[in-house]
Amino acid sequence: xKTVLIVDDLIDVRLSARIVLESHGFQCLxxxxxxxxxxxxxxxxxxxxxxxxxxxQDTTSGHEGLAxxxxxxxxxxxxPVIVITGWAKIDLAVQAMQSGACDFIxxxxxxxxxxxxxxxxxxxPEVSSNTKEQGLFGAFSTNSHLLIEKxxxxxxxxxxxxxxxxxxxxxxxxxxxxxxxxxxxxxDMISVNMAAIPDNLFESELFGHRKGAFTDAKEHRVGRFTxxxxxxxxxxxxxxxxxxxxxxxxxxxESGEYEEVGCSKPKRSNARIISATNADxxxxxxxxxxxxxxxxxxNTLVIELPPLRARLDExxxxxSHFLNLHGKKYGRGILTFSKQAFNKLTEYHWPGNIRELSHxxxxxxxxxxxxxxxxxxIQIAQGNKQQVDHVPLMSLxxxxxxxxxxxxxxxxxxxxxxxxFLGLSKSAIYRRIxxxxxxxxxx
Ligand SMILES: Nc1ncnc2c1ncn2[C@@H]1O[C@H](COP(=O)(O)OP(=O)(O)OP(=O)(O)O)[C@@H](O)[C@H]1O
Numbered sequence: 525x526k527t528v529l530i531v532d533d534l535i536d537v538r539l540s541a542r543i544v545l546e547s548h549g550f551q552c553l554x555x556x557x558x559x560x561x562x563x564x565x566x567x568x569x570x571x572x573x574x575x576x577x578x579x580x581q582d583t584t585s586g587h588e589g590l591a592x593x594x595x596x597x598x599x600x601x602x603x604p605v606i607v608i609t610g611w612a613k614i615d616l617a618v619q620a621m622q623s624g625a626c627d628f629i630x631x632x633x634x635x636x637x638x639x640x641x642x643x644x645x646x647x648x649p650e651v652s653s654n655t656k657e658q659g660l661f662g663a664f665s666t667n668s669h670l671l672i673e674k675x676x677x678x679x680x681x682x683x684x685x686x687x688x689x690x691x692x693x694x695x696x697x698x699x700x701x702x703x704x705x706x707x708x709x710x711x712d713m714i715s716v717n718m719a720a721i722p723d724n725l726f727e728s729e730l731f732g733h734r735k736g737a738f739t740d741a742k743e744h745r746v747g748r749f750t751x752x753x754x755x756x757x758x759x760x761x762x763x764x765x766x767x768x769x770x771x772x773x774x775x776x777x778e779s780g781e782y783e784e785v786g787c788s789k790p791k792r793s794n795a796r797i798i799s800a801t802n803a804d805x806x807x808x809x810x811x812x813x814x815x816x817x818x819x820x821x822x823n824t825l826v827i828e829l830p831p832l833r834a835r836l837d838e839x840x841x842x843x844s845h846f847l848n849l850h851g852k853k854y855g856r857g858i859l860t861f862s863k864q865a866f867n868k869l870t871e872y873h874w875p876g877n878i879r880e881l882s883h884x885x886x887x888x889x890x891x892x893x894x895x896x897x898x899x900x901x902i903q904i905a906q907g908n909k910q911q912v913d914h915v916p917l918m919s920l921x922x923x924x925x926x927x928x929x930x931x932x933x934x935x936x937x938x939x940x941x942x943x944x945f946l947g948l949s950k951s952a953i954y955r956r957i958x959x960x961x962x963x964x965x966x967x
Contacts, residue, residue, distance in 0.1 A: 525549065525550070525551045526550050526551065526571040526572070526646045527550070527551045527552070527553060527568065527569060527570050527571050527572075528541075528545050528550050528551070528552050528553070528570070528571065528572045528573070528574055528642060528646075529552075529553045529554075529555060529561060529564060529565070529568075529570045529572070529573045529574070530542060530545075530552055530553070530554050530555070530574045531554075531555045531556075531557075531558060531560075531561040531573060531574065531575045531576060531592070532554075532556070532574075532575075532576035532608070533556050533557060533576065533579045534576075535556070537576070537631070538554045538556075541574060541638070542554065544635045544638055544639060545638075545639075545642065548639050548642075548643070550642065553568055553570065557579055558579070558588060558589075558591065558592035558595070561573070561575075561592065562592075562595060562599075565599075565601060565603070570603055571603070571604075571646045572603065572604050572605070572606065572642060572645055572646045573596075573603055573604070573605045573606070574605075574606050574608060574642075575589055575592060575593075575605050575606070575607050575608065575625070576589065576608055576609060576631075577589030577590070577607055577608070577609040577616065577620065578609060586609060586616045586619070586620070589607060589609070589620065590619060590620065590623055593605060593607075593620065593623040593624050593625060594623060596624065597623070597624055602670055604626045604645045604646070604669065604670065605624065605625045605626060606625065606626060606627045606628070606629060606641050606642065606645070607620040607625045607627070607628045607629070608628075608629045608630075608631050608633065609630070609631060626645055626673070627641045627644070627645070629641055645669065646669065668835070668838060671827070671829075674827065675698060675701055675702055675705070675827060676705050678702060678825050678827070679701075679702045679703070679704075679705035679706040680705075680706065680707070681825070682796050683796075683824040683825050684777075684796065684797040684798070684799070684821065684822055684823070684824045684825070685699075685702060685797075685798045685799070685824070685825045685826070685827065686762075686799050686800070686801070686805075686819075686822045686823040686825070686826045686827075687699060687798065687799070687800040687801075687826075687827050687828075687829065688800070688801055688802070688805075688826065688827070688828045688829070689800075689802065689828060689829030689830070689831070689877075690802050690829075690831045690875075690877055691802050691876065691877065691879070691947075691948065691949055691952055692832075692876045692877035692878055692879030692880055692947065692949065693829040693830070693831060693832070693877045693878060694829055694877075694878055695760070695800040695802075695829055696715075696758070696760060696800065698827065698829060699713070699715075699756075699758045699760075699798045699800060700713060700758075702756070702798060703755075703756040703758070703798065706756065706796070708754065708755045708756050708796060711754055711755035712755065713752075713755060713756045713757075713758055713798075714748050714751045714752040714755060714756070714757050714758065714795070715757075715758040715760060716729065716730065716748050716757070716758070716759055716760065717760045717761055717950070717951045718759060718760060718761045718762055718764045718765050718769075718951075719760075719761040719764040719951035719952070719954060719955040719958075720761075720950070720951050720954050723766060723768075723769060726769050726772065727772060727785050728741070728745060728747070728785050729747065729748060730747050730748050730749055730772075730773075730776075730782075731747040731749055731750075731776075731782045731783060731784050731785065731791075732744075732745050732746045732747030732749075732750055732784040732785070733745050733747075733784055733785035733786050734784055734785065734786035734787045735786075736786065737784075737785045737786025737787075738785065738786070741785070741786065747782075747784060749776060749782055749791075749793040749795055750791060750793060752793060752795035753792075753793045753794060753795060754794060754795075755795060755796070756795065756796045756797075756798050757793075757795040757796070757797055757798070758798045758799070758800070759773075759797060759798070759799040759800070759822075760799070760800050760951060761800070761801060761802075761951045761952075761955070762799040762800065762801045762805075762822065763801040763802070763803030763805060763808060763814065764803075764951075764955055765814075767813070767814075767815065770814065770815045770818050771815070773818065774815060774817060774818045774821060776793070777797065777818070777821040777822075778821065780792050780793065780794065797821075797822065799822045802952075805819050805823075806819075831874065831877055832874040832877040832878055832880075832881060833873050833874050836870060839866075839869060839870060839881075840866070842878065842881055843861060843866065843869065843881075843885065846881065846882050846885040846886070847859045847860070847861070847885060847889065847897075849882075850882075850885055850886045850889040851889055853886075853889075854889055854890060856889055856892075856895070857895055858895060859889060859892065859895050859896070859897060860895065860896050860897070861896070861897045862896050862897065862898045862899070864898065864899045865888075865897050865898050865899050865901065865902055868899055868902050868904070869881070869884075869902070869904075872904050875947065876947030876948075879947065879949070880947045883944065883947070884902060884903065884904055887901075887902075887903055888901040888902050888903075891903075921960075924956065924960075925956075925960040925962065927946065928942065928946065928953065928956055928957065928960070928962060929960075929962055931943075931945050931946050932957075932962065932964060937964055937965045939953055939954065939957065939964055940953075
């Protein structure tokens with residue numbers, strides 16, 4: 525159940541808000557002053573704050589409300605706030621929103637307006653796979669709600685966005701989400717995986733080539749920048765670009781101009797760039813492997829996706845989502861997790877993040893004999909001391925190379941299956957194959 529903290533000096537105002545909210549299934553806490561509210565926040569979990577802007581000493585300026593908003597920011601408390609005041613003035617509303625409030629309601633409020641505003645922010649979505657957005661970025665927790673709101677706001681702009689986060693945290697999905705919520709959505713988003721393009725084909729892939737421009741250029745090829753004109757261009761695994769390719773990319777980002785290979789006439793593209801990486805680009809800059817000026821072009825806005833282990837408060841919702849998704853895929857009825865099975869998930873550290881969780885649940889759905897998924901249906905790599913003892917001493921890189929080679933052999937040369945098994949994305953496994961010069965036979 526979600527908890528709303530009502531901060532107002534008037535007891536009858538608190539009471540009437542409480543009655544409306546409780547009748548809609550919310551739990552309420554009350555505070556008669558911002559200071560009492562801060563004490564309450566220190567000990568109770570609160571999902572949303574309903575904040576009066578004026579308290580007894582000063583009944584019109586809104587200073588006390590604004591000061592409370594700035595206290596919340598200073599304490600780094602990412603709790604959404606809806607501001608309420610009887611002295612609604614548009615400039616105070618704007619000031620409150622600029623100070624971090626999510627919405628603004630005039631007193632006396634209409635109950636429907638109040639409930640709609642609250643539900644808009646902290647409603648628990650029903651977990652189902654029939655709406656893509658809920659499945660992808662459902663507001664499972666306050667933090668992810670704030671992330672969604674941020675992504676939607678970002679989507680409205682034309683600014684370049686950099687999405688960072690470990691493998692499998694949902695960077696590509698978020699890129700799509702941003703594109704779908706932008707005014708460019710009527711065109712498809714164009715994606716390029718930087719890790720999967722061989723250096724010698726980079727220009728041809730991104731800028732296109734004319735027929736006959738080089739030996740293999742049998743046909744005219746339209747480049748991704750041209751295709752993405754008026755749309756979004758998603759540059760995945762941007763950290764994998766070599767320095768010389770970074771220079772080429774930088775040029776087009778700075779000038780908006782590029783040339784097709786084999787044609788000297790410059791072309792222009794107004795593609796909006798969304799890029800993603802699991803690398804720490806600042807670290808790469810320190811190591812001289814990434815251009816700072818390129819980073820500045822890419823990171824006008826940044827969204828950092830947390831690893832799943834930092835989102836365990838949302839695990840239950842993710843589990844329901846994937847149970848539903850895979851249950852439908854394999855024609856199973858309504859599936860649930862036993863308590864022990866769920867606990868096993870909470871104890872794991874999820875290096876492959878949401879992608880790995882999805883795979884684990886998919887396997888469990890296939891394995892489960894009944895409609896309750898139990899511990900034995902869940903295959904996650906728990907540390908096994910005996911096995912570790914038998915692994916010969918080797919560097920992490922050697923181990924990585926060995927495991928990838930082994931998995932590719934096991935899956936008879938099918939790189940994608942090997943990657944899936946190891947919890948690596950397509951680009952991540954191809955990057956490593958390239959790095960370790962692993963031979964892959966054609967399948
Ligand atoms: N918020 C989410 N809701 C539901 N499923 C998700 C979410 N985020 C990620 N996934 C699942 O995880 C998988 C990986 O997501 P995605 O490819 O977007 O991650 P990524 O961070 O781009 O990974 P990589 O860095 O390995 O390319 C998706 O196929 C999807 O099944």
